[in-house]
Amino acid sequence: MAEFEPVLLRNVGVENSASLKVYTQRGGYRSAAKALKMNPENVVEEVKRANLRGRGGAGFPAGVKWGFLPKGRKITYLCVNADESEPPTFSNRVLMENDPHQLLEGILIAGYATRTTTAYIYMRVEFHEQFHILQKAVDEAYEAGWLGKNIQGSGYSLDCYIHRGAGAYVCGEETGLIESLEGKRGQPRIKPPFPAVEGLFHKPTVVNNVETLCCVPHIIERGADWFTSVGPPHSTGPKLFCISGPVKRPGCYEAAMDITVRDLVYGEQFGGGMSDGKELKAVMPGGVSMGIITADEIDCKLDFEDPRNYGLLGLGTSAAVVIDTDTDMRDVLYNICRFFGTESCGQCTHCREGTAWAMRIADRLRKGAGRKEDLDVLVDVANNMGMMPGMNICGLSDGAAFPIRMIVEKFRAEFEEHIRNQRPGRVLEVLETLR
Amino acid sequence: MSWKTLDRHTPQFDSEAPPLIGAALKQKILNFVPRYETSLAALLPALHMAQETLGYLSDQALVEIARILDIPPSRVLDTASFYTHYWRKPRGRKVVMVCRSISCEVTGGREVLAECKRLLGIDEHETTPDGEYSLVTEECLAGCDHGPCMLVGEKLHKHVRPEQVKDILADPNNDRIDGPRSSLYDGLKTDGKKTETAE
Ligand SMILES: Cc1cc2nc3c(=O)[nH]c(=O)nc-3n(C[C@H](O)[C@H](O)[C@H](O)COP(=O)(O)O)c2cc1C
Ligand code: SF4
Ligand code: FES
Numbered sequence: 001m002a003e004f005e006p007v008l009l010r011n012v013g014v015e016n017s018a019s020l021k022v023y024t025q026r027g028g029y030r031s032a033a034k035a036l037k038m039n040p041e042n043v044v045e046e047v048k049r050a051n052l053r054g055r056g057g058a059g060f061p062a063g064v065k066w067g068f069l070p071k072g073r074k075i076t077y078l079c080v081n082a083d084e085s086e087p088p089t090f091s092n093r094v095l096m097e098n099d100p101h102q103l104l105e106g107i108l109i110a111g112y113a114t115r116t117t118t119a120y121i122y123m124r125v126e127f128h129e130q131f132h133i134l135q136k137a138v139d140e141a142y143e144a145g146w147l148g149k150n151i152q153g154s155g156y157s158l159d160c161y162i163h164r165g166a167g168a169y170v171c172g173e174e175t176g177l178i179e180s181l182e183g184k185r186g187q188p189r190i191k192p193p194f195p196a197v198e199g200l201f202h203k204p205t206v207v208n209n210v211e212t213l214c215c216v217p218h219i220i221e222r223g224a225d226w227f228t229s230v231g232p233p234h235s236t237g238p239k240l241f242c243i244s245g246p247v248k249r250p251g252c253y254e255a256a257m258d259i260t261v262r263d264l265v266y267g268e269q270f271g272g273g274m275s276d277g278k279e280l281k282a283v284m285p286g287g288v289s290m291g292i293i294t295a296d297e298i299d300c301k302l303d304f305e306d307p308r309n310y311g312l313l314g315l316g317t318s319a320a321v322v323i324d325t326d327t328d329m330r331d332v333l334y335n336i337c338r339f340f341g342t343e344s345c346g347q348c349t350h351c352r353e354g355t356a357w358a359m360r361i362a363d364r365l366r367k368g369a370g371r372k373e374d375l376d377v378l379v380d381v382a383n384n385m386g387m388m389p390g391m392n393i394c395g396l397s398d399g400a401a402f403p404i405r406m407i408v409e410k411f412r413a414e415f416e417e418h419i420r421n422q423r424p425g426r427v428l429e430v431l432e433t434l435r
Numbered sequence: 436m437s438w439k440t441l442d443r444h445t446p447q448f449d450s451e452a453p454p455l456i457g458a459a460l461k462q463k464i465l466n467f468v469p470r471y472e473t474s475l476a477a478l479l480p481a482l483h484m485a486q487e488t489l490g491y492l493s494d495q496a497l498v499e500i501a502r503i504l505d506i507p508p509s510r511v512l513d514t515a516s517f518y519t520h521y522w523r524k525p526r527g528r529k530v531v532m533v534c535r536s537i538s539c540e541v542t543g544g545r546e547v548l549a550e551c552k553r554l555l556g557i558d559e560h561e562t563t564p565d566g567e568y569s570l571v572t573e574e575c576l577a578g579c580d581h582g583p584c585m586l587v588g589e590k591l592h593k594h595v596r597p598e599q600v601k602d603i604l605a606d607p608n609n610d611r612i613d614g615p616r617s618s619l620y621d622g623l624k625t626d627g628k629k630t631e632t633a634e
Contacts, residue, residue: 087536087575126576128589135617161470166518183478185517201472244538244579251580321538335537
């Protein structure tokens, strides 16, 4: 792990970092000015060469996605995915509240490259402070001619609006987001057609995560070669890592993708180790959807490839939550099952029923009423849901199946002991159910 | 399927009643329409602003929004019923939203929720008798590094310990944020006679 000079977070902690003045003083919008003089195809080419993989969870290369847009189109939309609701992820929040113009510059360059006519920033509604900060930045950018008609005399025009969500995790899924933006229920669409061909208002649409777009100005400014020189070949560029739970320094940190979960939890410049003398039991290193690893598996590298070697679904949002030995795994299981059970949009039978039944079984387990067969049923339910077995429309169900299966399989002995003892979990919860 | 005709309690409202949405709010909603290709796309903002103005989204409000945006009322109901932030029944002046996801849970979120319930004397989805607070839980608020956290109105309270809940709830400004504020999505103030005025 080499010394790392922050790129995406370089303005964090600088006074008034959210203002246009400070941003431009610190070199902001130089990259946009450079891009506007380039041929849009060359901008796409540069991002392709950088192998910028999407930061929203799926890791799909952004340049390749932009290349899918049909030729000869008149209208293109860019949807910025600022729905960030995967527990325990908060890196987009940090980017937007500290450096909103970095995002807007990324939107402008990506918009120019894809010949986008209108960009919508789909932001979860719980982001109040962040909405107001970003809206101010948008107003400033319009005033300074970095958004709107004929940007900086280049002949390129781009409108940018913030669209606030209304509370639904599934609206972070790209087609759920599009449906929601259109004013409907946020229920994901069957693909194909992919958004690049037929997306928002049936027009070619690019959906990109906030962090992905924040990387773009740096690629244009420093070049694709610089970007590929950071981190391993398949996982290039700077990346934000979140760490939360009982650690000394919870927060969002930037590094190359050559760190391990151990570094993130114990590294002095990252989590700083467990707090209050607690002991590590498990980590969910990529957002809850990716699954769980035990304390023995924390040498897992946080890049786009290695997590799969530990049975995880992928790198996900690279946001880790630490679970300590005082925590009952039944509570963790129930928490995860409840999340997916309430957030499933209900279109697909296996996802709707699977998550709901998993939630009920997990509830029974934590109340000390678990049955011997429950663990097998949970694994069976998990194995039968998801896009990977081809049952469901979107990835929410895979995101539910992985943690459910992995928690049960990796902590089976603990669950079996609880089932034998029939002892309920935390007292507080049980009192609640008696009320 | 029952052969009996169920009484579906079709909500009735007086179609002659004076409109809930006045000219100013109507204009504010219509201002959003040119941003999109369809007027339906302005529905989420419209619902937010109507809810902020009226307190919650009654059937009458939904029908009026449908007329303003020129879309079927069933569309409006369909959308409004999907999202957790739209209230179809009266809510308190402030909504307390406690995070219940994993990071907040392992750092003590449940104890914070229990303390909120105890102090307010209400359960989840209920409103205090004086109409001041409604209490809900929500999944991850993306403030996990500050867990346990809870949102009161627009303000995110961080690293909340149960013994702090009392002071937080007693603070009259507990729902306000510092820093810039845009009125773009705000509701309009009503003057008691249900006519809004620009702030
Ligand atoms: C259930 C579900 C929720 C998602 N939530 C988010 C989210 O909150 N933010 C995000 O950027 N991507 C989210 N995604 C991933 C998006 O579908 C999409 O891959 C991403 O926005 C593409 O951007 P990127 O290529 O820049 O990563 C989610 C996916 C699923 C299946
Ligand atoms: S997999 Fe689940 S969340 Fe996704 S579309 Fe199907 S029911 Fe909805
Ligand atoms: S888990 Fe509570 S804010 Fe993320």
